[in-house]
Structures are given as C-alpha cells and as structure tokens.
Amino acid sequence: MDPNSKNKGLYNKLGPEELKQRLARETFKRTTVSFYKYVIIDDPWAMRNLLYEKWDQLNCLGRIYIANEGINAQMSVPDHRWDDFEKHLRSISLFKDVPFKIAVEDDGKSFLKLQVKVRKQIVADGLQPTEYDVTNVGQHLSAKEWNEALNKGATVVDMRNHYESEIGHFEGALLPDAETFKEELPEILDKLKGKENDKILLYCTGGVRCEKTSAYLKHHGFSDVNQLLGGIIDYSRQVSTQGLENTFKGKNFVFDNRLGERISDDTISHCHQCGKPCDSHTNCANKKCNLLFIQCDDCKTKHDGCCGDDCQTYLLAPPKEKTELEKRLVFKRGKRFHKA
Template identity: 75%
Template sequence: MDPNSGKKHLINRLSPEQLRERLANESFKRTTVSFYRYVIIDNPYEMRDMLFYMWNKWQCYGRIYLAKEGINAQMSVPDHYWQDFQEHLHSLPQFKNVPFKIAVEDNGQSFLKLQIKVRQQIVADGLTPEEYDVTNVGKHLTAREWNNAMDDGAIVIDMRNHYESEIGRFDNAILPDAETFKEELPEVVDKLKGKEEQKILLYCTGGVRCEKTSAYLKHHGFSDVNQLLGGIIDYSRQVETEKIENKFIGKNFVFDNRLGERISNDIISHCHQCGSPCDVHTNCANKKCNLLFIQCDKCKAQYDRCCSDDCQSFILAPPAERKELEQRLIFKRGKRFHKPEQSA
C-alpha cells in the first residue's frame, strides 16, 4: 500500500476556529481515554485507514500513533459511542482486552480533531531493536504495591520530561533533566550506575514510556525493575477506588488541550514570569514562538498570554511591522523558559 494513500482522503480539513466551534456546539458528553500496546502490526498504514474510518464515523477525536511495534493513543470518545468504540477495538486481535486509562479530570475539550499518524516507533527512543528486547519488561505494580515499595526505600525514577515533573511527581523521585525520552534513557542508566541489584520503580503518565525503559534497564543488567501499572492516570483511580494513600503530589501533565489534571491539591511549581505559586501550563500566544511555560492569571493578563516582552510586542504590532520584527527578535520555539528581559 502507498504510505500516503490514507492521508489523502482520511484527514480533517477544518480550520482550528471551525474545530473549536464544532466542539463548543456539541450537546453530548465525552470521555478522555488513553491506551497503548506493544504488538506487531504488519501493515500500520492499512490499520490506520481502518481505524480512522470507524473512529471518525463515531466522532472520536485524539492523537494516535501507530507503528509496526504497536499503538499509543490519547482520545476523546462521545459517551453514546463508547460501547461501540470499546467493542470494536477489543474485537481486533492486536488490541484484544487492551486496558484503558480514563482521564482523572475531563472537561470534554481534550482534543479538537482526529489524528492518526504512522511512525517508526510509538515512542521515539533513538534505539535499534538489537539494543533491547521490548517484550522483556519489568514487573507491573498496583498502586498499593507501589506505595509499599516506596515505603521500603526503593529507587523511584520519573520517566517523563522536565516540564512534566515540574508540576507534579512522587516525592524523592529522581527527575532526569531531559527534553525528550530519547535523551532520558541514557541519562537514567548513568544515574543508576552501581545500583543494578537494587529495586527500581519507574513511572510515567500512562505507562508506555516505562514499558520501554524497563526493557532497556533489564538489557543493561538491572535485575529488579518495576513499573507503575497504568501510570499516574490509573494510580489516581486505584487510590480513589481502594481508599489508599496518595503519594503523588501536584498535577499530572497530559498531552492534550487540558495540559494537566490535578492528582493532589498541592501546587509545587511557580509562574515562570513572576514566581508566584502556579502549575498551569500554556503555550506562548506568539505562534512563531509557541513556548510551553507556566503562567499565572496575573501574568497572562500583563503579557497577553505571551512568554516575553518581545513576543508581546510581536503579536500587538500591526501586520505590516511583523515581518521586520520577526527578523530582529529572537523567539524561543522550545520548551525551556528563560526569564525575559524587561523593557526599559
């Protein structure tokens, strides 16, 4: 099959404004769900087209990655189509009984459209299949087992990026200072040198990054590797259902329009501009920059949702002046925030 065949006709062509209006006018509720599975998919392009056809018919939105190694999905499903969605997905041999992680906080606005993309890997790690066996993974721990292991002094590793752990984490976890999962893997191995026989606990948002990390660590000689079953999302559900202690503090960063869901009432981070307690991420209103950073309501108003004076000047400038400003100003275009220089 032509790799681009599905992309020619099974895509959304509405503008962002039209998508937001469409979502705002919906009269029904949605459920935000995430799931993943490492499984051999012989023809991910064919799978992509089939899933898009069905899910688009049911008005599902989301961001889904398919590869020959499996699926990684974050989705918003209309409640009245939930049974159809679940039965269809579980009817496919590759995804039979795949476990779902339901969002902790859900306003129905998590996604605007349906995107299903075929990738080389469902989580980019920069590794070749020869460098680890993704089927040789660590032990999955329930929330209760996880809490007990933490109490017994196990080493806890946060397998998310720095901007995720900044707003929420398990206490005393090792927090790699990484921008990407690809950067994080070797950093974690380096931090754990000499601890190959100790009990290692891995956690991430929904579990997909820990699955690869556990296999990678076992390949590098770590003998007691464990991962949080269902990630932070399902940990929160188990804590509430079983009425056990919640050891996660703050918010869980999520990769959709919500940018986070609260797990505890603690606010452990600060506004990147004024330093006041805040754990609300936003993207700079200057699309030429689009920096992801933490901004309080006061600074949001003061800077017009921008990360710096330069970006604010750019979005407020008349269109005729923007081309000249774009050549003169430096925009961040990344996820690292540096305190802006104030105008005189």
C-alpha cells in the same frame, strides 16, 4: 504501498477555528481515554486507515500513533458511542485485551480533531533494536504495591520530561533534566550506575514510556525493575477507589488541550515570570514562539499570554510591522523557559 494512496480522504480537512466552534456546539459528554500496546502490526497503514474510518464515523477525536511495534493512543470518545468504540477496538485481535486509562479531570475538550499517524515507533527513543526487548519488561505494580515499595526505600525514577515533572511527581523521585524521552534514557542509565541490584520503580503518564525503559534497563543488567501499572493516570484512579494514600504531589501533565489534571491539592511549581506558586502550563500566545511554560493569571493578563517582551511586542504589533520585527526579535520556542 504508497502511503499517500492508502490514506486518501481519511484525514481532517477543517481549520482550527471551525473545529473549536463544532466542539463548542456539542450537547453530549465525552470521555478522554488513553491506551497503548506493544504488538507487531504487519501493515501499519492498513491498520491506520481501518481505525480512522471507524473512529471518524463514531465522532472520536484524538491523537493516535501506529507503528510496526504497536499502538499509542490518547482519545476523546462521545459517551453515547463508547460501547461501539470499545466493541470495535476489541474486535481486532491485536487489541482485544488492551487496558484503558480514563482521564482524572475531563471537560470533554481534550482534543479538537482526529489524527491517526503512522510512525517508525510509538514513542521515539533513539534506541537500536538490539538495546531492548519489549517482551522482557519489568514487573507491573498496583497502586498498593507501589506505595509499599516506596515505603521500603526503593529507587524511584520519573520517566517523563522536565516540564512534566516540574508540576507534579512522586516525592524523592529521580527527575531527568531532559526535553525528550530519547534524551532521558542515557541520562537515567548514568544516574542509576551502581544500583543494578537495587529495586527500581519507574513511572510515567500512562505506562508506555516505562514499558520500553524497563526493557532497556533489564538489557543493561538491572535485575529488579518495576513499573507503575497504568501510570499516574491509573494510580490516581486506584488510590481514589481503594482509599489508599496518595503519594503523588501536584498535577499530572497530559498531552492534550488540558495540559494537566490535578492529582493532589499541592502546588509544587511556580510561575516562570513572577515566581508565584502556580502549576498551569500555557503556550506563548505568539504562535511564532509557542513556548510551553508556566504562567499565572496575573502574568497572563500583564503579558497578554506571552512568555516575554519580544513576543508581546510582536503579538501587539500592526500586521505591516511584523515582518520587520521577525528579523530582529528572538523567540524562545521549545519547552524550556529562560527569563529575559
């Protein structure tokens, strides 16, 4: 079926400023939730439209990916519509037992609009279907089991990108120097050479990347692969409710407007511009750049929210000068900061 005919009218039509104003006018609370499930979806477009239509009626916001291999969702749900949301999701047989991860810090402003997108994969990995089997994954460990394995010296691997682990991670973890999950997988395989019989512990934000990584490692001969149940998000909840030691240091990076939620009081990173202890990510105020980087409040004021001199010059320039500046200025873009 033609995708364009299948989702006709089922998408947001408002601009960002109008969306921000609408969110600011809300008088009710929202809950930020994430969930995923690897499951065969025969018609992703039909599922996409079913979910969008219902969730739009419930005033849900968020970013949801649907693929033949499953669903990966990060959402903001009005508290007074939560029961309706959960009832509807669990009425779909494919998702009746999907576990939820509730945000640690939540101001209700995590998303501006509802986006439900059909993708080839729910997490882009660059793998061939013969390189993993998502029905053969690692053992899921509770926070208590995770801490016990850490204390016994297991090898810990952070399956997130460098800009995520920079602001928070488990002590002693292997931290890939990668910007994408696709880049991480071969790097981790190389770092773990010779450890095929060791106890391997994998963790990520909510668990979805670890699910595929564990299958990938098992395919490559690793015999004792384990993953943190519910990722960092649920680890924090379990630690809090069960009175366990929190072995995660710093913030957990999240892919919504918050850009991070605090898991411990430790600040383990620094402002990319002045070096002051800081773990607050921001996007460069110059939208032509939009670089994701760490910036303290003082530098935000000094540089007008920009990542460098070129971007600040462009941001403050009169409209008639911007076209000429675009020809000679260099904008960093991406997610890796380099000092000017």
